Amino acid sequence: MNAGDVRQFVVAADDDGIRLDRWFKRHMAGTSFTTVAKWARTGQLRVDGARATPGDRLTAGQTLRVPPAEPTRTDAPQKRERPPLSADEAAYVQDMVIHKDNAAIVLNKPPGLATQGGTKTTEHVDGLLDALTFESEGRPKLVHRLDKDTSGALLVARNARAAGFFAKSFSSRTARKVYWALIVGVPDIRDGIIDLPIGKQPGTGGEKMHVDEESGSPARTRYRVIERAGNRAAWVELQPYTGRTHQLRVHMNAIGHPIVGDGKYGGPASFLTGGVSRKMHLHARRIRIDHPDGGQIDVTADLPAHFAESMGLLGFDEALGNALPLDEPKFNETPEGKRRAAATIAKAKRRDRKGERRGRSRA
Numbered sequence: 001m002n003a004g005d006v007r008q009f010v011v012a013a014d015d016d017g018i019r020l021d022r023w024f025k026r027h028m029a030g031t032s033f034t035t036v037a038k039w040a041r042t043g044q045l046r047v048d049g050a051r052a053t054p055g056d057r058l059t060a061g062q063t064l065r066v067p068p069a070e071p072t073r074t075d076a077p078q079k080r081e082r083p084p085l086s087a088d089e090a091a092y093v094q095d096m097v098i099h100k101d102n103a104a105i106v107l108n109k110p111p112g113l114a115t116q117g118g119t120k121t122t123e124h125v126d127g128l129l130d131a132l133t134f135e136s137e138g139r140p141k142l143v144h145r146l147d148k149d150t151s152g153a154l155l156v157a158r159n160a161r162a163a164g165f166f167a168k169s170f171s172s173r174t175a176r177k178v179y180w181a182l183i184v185g186v187p188d189i190r191d192g193i194i195d196l197p198i199g200k201q202p203g204t205g206g207e208k209m210h211v212d213e214e215s216g217s218p219a220r221t222r223y224r225v226i227e228r229a230g231n232r233a234a235w236v237e238l239q240p241y242t243g244r245t246h247q248l249r250v251h252m253n254a255i256g257h258p259i260v261g262d263g264k265y266g267g268p269a270s271f272l273t274g275g276v277s278r279k280m281h282l283h284a285r286r287i288r289i290d291h292p293d294g295g296q297i298d299v300t301a302d303l304p305a306h307f308a309e310s311m312g313l314l315g316f317d318e319a320l321g322n323a324l325p326l327d328e329p330k331f332n333e334t335p336e337g338k339r340r341a342a343a344t345i346a347k348a349k350r351r352d353r354k355g356e357r358r359g360r361s362r363a
Contacts, residue, residue, distance in 0.1 A: 005068060006065060006066070006067060006068060007065075007066040007067075007068070007069075008063055008064065008065055008066070008160075009027070009063070009064045009066065010061065010062070010063055010064075010141070010160055010163045010164040010167060011023070011058045011059060011060050011061060011062045011063075011064060011167060012060060012141075012142065012143050012144070012163070012167050013060045013143055013144050013166075013167045013170030013171050013243065014144060014145055014243075015058055015060065016058070016059060016060035016167075016170075016171045017057055017058070017059070018057070018058055019054070019055055019056070019057060019058075020036070020040075020045075020047070020052055020053070020054050020055070020056045020057075020058060020064075021033060021036055021054035021055065023058055023064070024036050028066075033054065036054050037054055039066070039067050040052055040053050040054055044067040045065070045066065045067065046064075046065040047062050047063070047064055047065070048062050048063055049063075049065075052064075059171065060167040060168060060170060060171030061164050061165075061167040061168035061171060063164070082127070082130070084130075085128065085130055085131050089128060089131065090128075090131035092128070093107070093125070093128035093129075093131050093132060094131055094132070096108050096109060096110070097132070098153070098299055098301060098302075099297065099299045100134070101291070101297070102158065102293070103157065103158055103159070103161075103162035103165075103291060103292045103293065104155055104156065104157060104158060104162060104166070104291070104297055105132055105140060105155075105156045105158060106153055106154065106155055106156070106287065106297065106299045106301075107125065107153070107154045107156060108151070108152060108153065108154075108301040108302060109125060109146055109150075109151055109152060109153075109154045109284075110151055110304060111148075111149050111150065111151040111279055111280065111304055111306070112148065112149060112279075113125060113148065114148040115142065115145040115146055115147075115148070115154065116142065116145065121148075125142070125154065125156075126142055129141075129142075129156065132156065136158050136159065138158070138159055138160070140156045140157060140158050141156065141157045141158075141159075141160070141163040142156060142157075143155055143156070143157050143163055143166040143167050143170065144166075144170055144243075146284055147246065147249075147282075149261075149279065149280040149282070150179075150280065150282045150283070150284060151282075151283045151284065151301075151303075151304045151307070152179070152283045152284025152285060152301040153177075153284045153285070153286060153287040153299055153300070153301040154284070155287055155289065155297075161292065162292050165290075165292040166289065166292075169289050169290055170243065170289075173241065173242070174289070174290060175287070175288070175289040175290075176239070176286075176287070176288045176289070176326060177239065177240060177284060177286070177287050178237060178238070178239055178284075178285050178286040178287075178326065179237070179238040179239070179240070179248060179282060179283060179284055179285060180226075180235065180236070180237060180238075180282075180283045180285045180303070180307075180321060181235075181236050181238055181248065181252065181259050181260075181281055181282045181283070182233055182234070182235055182236075182259070182260040182281035182307070182310060182311075182314070183233065183234050183235075183236055183252055183257040183258065183259055183260060184232075184233060184257055184258050184259075184260060184266065184269060184270060184272065185231065185232070185233070185234065185256065185257045186225065186228045186231055186233075186234045186257075187223070187225060187234070187236075187255065187257055190224065190225040191223070191224045191225070192222075192223060193220060193221070193222055193223075194220065194221045194223065194251040194252075194254065194255060195218075195219075195220045196211045196213070196216075196219060196250075196251060196254055197211065197212055197213055197215075197216030197217055197218055197219055198210070198211060198212065198216045198217055198219040198244045198245070198246075198247060198250055198251075199212030199215055199216035199217065208246075208264065208265075209244070209245055209246045209247075209250050210250065211250060211254050217242075217244055218242060219242045219244040219247050219250075219251065220240075220241040220242050221238060221239070221240050221241065221242075221247060221248060221251045221252075222238070222239040222240075222241060223236050223237065223238050223239075223252070224236060224237045224324065226316075226320050226321050226324065227315075227316045227317065227320055229314040229315060229316070232272070232314075233260065233272060233314055234257070235311070235314070235316045235321070236252075237285075237321060237324060238252075246265070248282060249262050249264070249265045249282070250265060253265040253266050253270075258270040259280060259281060259282050260272055260276065260280070260281040260310070261277065261278055261279050261280040261281050262280050262282070263278075274313065275313055276310045276313055276314070277306040277307075277309065277310055279306045279307075281306075281307050281310060283301070283303055283304065283307055284301060285300060285301060285303075285321070286298070286299065286300045286301070286326070287299055288326065300322075303318070
């Protein structure tokens with residue numbers, strides 16, 4: 001791209017609702033607020049063709065028009081070009097591909113690999129996308145994310161048109177994602193909805209989320225118990241109806257059943273003995289989304305080695321999860337369904353308070 005080129009970006013699903021000035025801070029950190037304000041004041045900054053201001057909220061799928069880059073001072077440090085990928089790096093990411101068509105690529109992301117870069121994060125999916133151009137000319141674009149330690153199906157758009165289409169699907173909740181998880185203990189209600197708002201936990205710099213019933217964003221998760229290993233653990237299917245950061249991890253911990261290996265939210269109680277891996281057991285098993293050219297993309301991702309081994313140790317039969325239908329009646333919308341879900345959460349809170357009292361008495 002030449003210095004004089006107008007730039008256009010499609011707002012991704014993960015940026016839905018973000019302020020325009022925050023979008024620049026996230027994606028174009030070298031652009032100062034003063035520059036953004038000047039572009040807005042002079043009408044050069046536009047969203048879907050309309051003039052925009054730094055405080056405007058963006059919606060997934062919108063097209064952001066950014067004016068040409070400011071002339072670079074000769075004494076200013078130059079932005080480093082992305083280094084070419086090695087043959088091993090290219091093979092590594094190409095081996096993750098489980099679906100490819102003219103509009104999309106679906107990867108089976110391994111645990112431990114971040115989706116995007118950040119502070120002290122130099123190895124990530126975004127940095128490997130140059131190896132996935134295949135016969136296309138453009139570089140693929142991320143349209144959603146998975147946590148670093150979450151494995152499974154990750155959709156990547158192959159062009160700007162597809163990126164905009166998929167971003168709208170995620171923001172409108174027409175895309176369906178199914179996760180498998182191993183959790184500590186067994187919920188009393190085998191099939192339920194967790195409806196608890198989530199916000200950033202104060203004092204963590206936004207690195208950790210928590211249930212915030214006063215000012216949190218709405219968050220809803222459907223869970224189904226597939227199998228149980230006595231009262232020790234359960235294998236559950238999770239379907240997020242919203243897309244909040246760390247939603248599944250926060251919600252399962254909130255009802256007293258943290259995801260196995262999720263020490264960040266479950267603490268020491270999230271780890272099982274008996275040879276079960278200490279890695280997190282959360283896997284994006286399936287993604288179903290409309291295709292820009294009609295029809296649907298419906299892809300299932302195999303379990304990573306540590307998850308599959310834990311399934312065997314606990315005696316779980318993978319075929320039982322594969323047999324579950326994707327869509328089920330939303331019984332939670334009834335008063336009885338909501339009452340039962342609220343009762344589960346209240347019971348978990350009482351159990352936590354009881355544990356705190358015991359801890360104080362021992363002290």
